[in-house]
Amino acid sequence: MRAWVAPRYGPPEVLRLEEVARPEPGPGQVLVRVRAIGLNFADCMARLGVYPNTPKPPFIPGMEVAGEVGALGDGVSEPSVGSRVVAVPIFSGHAEYVVVRATHLRPLPEGVSFEVGASLVVTGLTADHALSTLGRLRPGERVAVLAAAGGVGTMAVQLALGCGAQVLAVASSEAKRQLVAQLGAQEVVSYQEYPQAVASGVDVVLDSVGGRLFRPGWRGLRRDGRYVLFGFAAAVGPKGVRWTKAAWEVARMGVVLPFLLVQSCRTLTGFNLSLVPQLAPHLHQRYQYLCQELLGGRLRPLIGRVFPFSQLPEAHAHLQGRDSVGKVVVTVP
Numbered sequence: 001m002r003a004w005v006a007p008r009y010g011p012p013e014v015l016r017l018e019e020v021a022r023p024e025p026g027p028g029q030v031l032v033r034v035r036a037i038g039l040n041f042a043d044c045m046a047r048l049g050v051y052p053n054t055p056k057p058p059f060i061p062g063m064e065v066a067g068e069v070g071a072l073g074d075g076v077s078e079p080s081v082g083s084r085v086v087a088v089p090i091f092s093g094h095a096e097y098v099v100v101r102a103t104h105l106r107p108l109p110e111g112v113s114f115e116v117g118a119s120l121v122v123t124g125l126t127a128d129h130a131l132s133t134l135g136r137l138r139p140g141e142r143v144a145v146l147a148a149a150g151g152v153g154t155m156a157v158q159l160a161l162g163c164g165a166q167v168l169a170v171a172s173s174e175a176k177r178q179l180v181a182q183l184g185a186q187e188v189v190s191y192q193e194y195p196q197a198v199a200s201g202v203d204v205v206l207d208s209v210g211g212r213l214f215r216p217g218w219r220g221l222r223r224d225g226r227y228v229l230f231g232f233a234a235a236v237g238p239k240g241v242r243w244t245k246a247a248w249e250v251a252r253m254g255v256v257l258p259f260l261l262v263q264s265c266r267t268l269t270g271f272n273l274s275l276v277p278q279l280a281p282h283l284h285q286r287y288q289y290l291c292q293e294l295l296g297g298r299l300r301p302l303i304g305r306v307f308p309f310s311q312l313p314e315a316h317a318h319l320q321g322r323d324s325v326g327k328v329v330v331t332v333p
């Protein structure tokens with residue numbers, strides 16, 4: 001099969017299209033014929049060698065795919081060969097075939113395209129986990145969403161609006177801000193305007209950027225406010241991790257004194273869904289909820305750009321270069 005291999009950590013150009021052996025599903029595993037790849041910022045971090053548990057090069061990156069079941073390993077009776085599925089292998093998905101554990105597959109509902117399927121799981125579950133499970137967002141509350149025009153961001157804006165919240169969306173360019181305004185965000189601001197906008201009080205902050213943006217949001221949290229950190233995009237430049245800038249951005253987040261949380265009644269929480277396998281049953285339930293919302297027309301994964309498999313490195317550069325809106329998808333012929 002063909003796969004995009006990272007022979008070393010580095011910028012998008014390091015990726016090489018190679019002929020490699022097709023993996024065989026072992027006991028409890030399923031072979032998936034990949035039809036669409038959902039690109040995630042985590043794929044860029046993995047290629048750069050800074051994502052948790054990234055294999056040593058050479059390795060095949062690829063967190064998320066949609067496709068068809070190609071073969072079943074020993075002890076697996078379903079889903080049947082040919083079923084349409086979505087899967088989050090974390091690594092190895094930038095290929096024509098990938099092996100995943102049968103318990104990690106989810107059905108792709110009838111009538112939903114592979115492209116939409118590949119845009120739903122990671123962005124949807126991340127936004128939902130941040131908003132509803134950890135953010136405990138309630139109707140009428142005000143929620144700030146950083147990087148609101150991105151894959152997770154556009155999902156979060158829609159889910160928050162669906163919950164009846166007031167959304168303060170933050171994005172870097174005018175085009176991105178127009179997009180989130182079209183999604184229905186009531187307030188849309190740039191990063192420069194954000195400190196002032198959030199100072200009037202906010203109940204929940206969804207922060208995947210980190211660094212200097214943390215303090216204004218943390219200060220703006222109302223009593224019972226929840227600050228949810230789940231990424232550090234501020235550390236990444238178009239070519240790689242900018243270590244000096246990353247250190248500076250971390251320093252600007254400052255220090256949070258635990259005992260002060262009591263009087264101010266604030267919660268600071270963080271997560272990385274790829275590091276909590278024990279949440280799988282809960283996330284499977286939440287995937288069903290996302291499918292209901294999708295099929296009911298209340299949630300629409302926003303696909304900004306689709307690349308052919310042959311241009312996967314360009315798709316990486318598009319996402320890492322901060323040019324993308326919504327989800328970046330790569331189709332596999």
Ligand SMILES: NC(=O)c1ccc[n+]([C@@H]2O[C@H](COP(=O)([O-])OP(=O)(O)OC[C@H]3O[C@@H](n4cnc5c(N)ncnc54)[C@H](OP(=O)(O)O)[C@@H]3O)[C@@H](O)[C@H]2O)c1
Nearest residue numbers: 040041147150151152171172208230231233236271272273
């Ligand atoms: N913890 C988890 O379980 C989990 C799961 C999924 C995703 N995430 C995190 O959530 C974030 C969104 O993921 P995604 O895949 O949907 O990506 P994305 O939001 O589509 O793309 C990343 C966005 O981050 C913003 N950004 C801010 N500073 C940046 C920088 N220095 N370089 C590049 N982008 C920068 C950009 O939007 P603006 O130009 O508007 O700033 C960019 O569009 C990422 O930080 C990712 O690591 C975490």
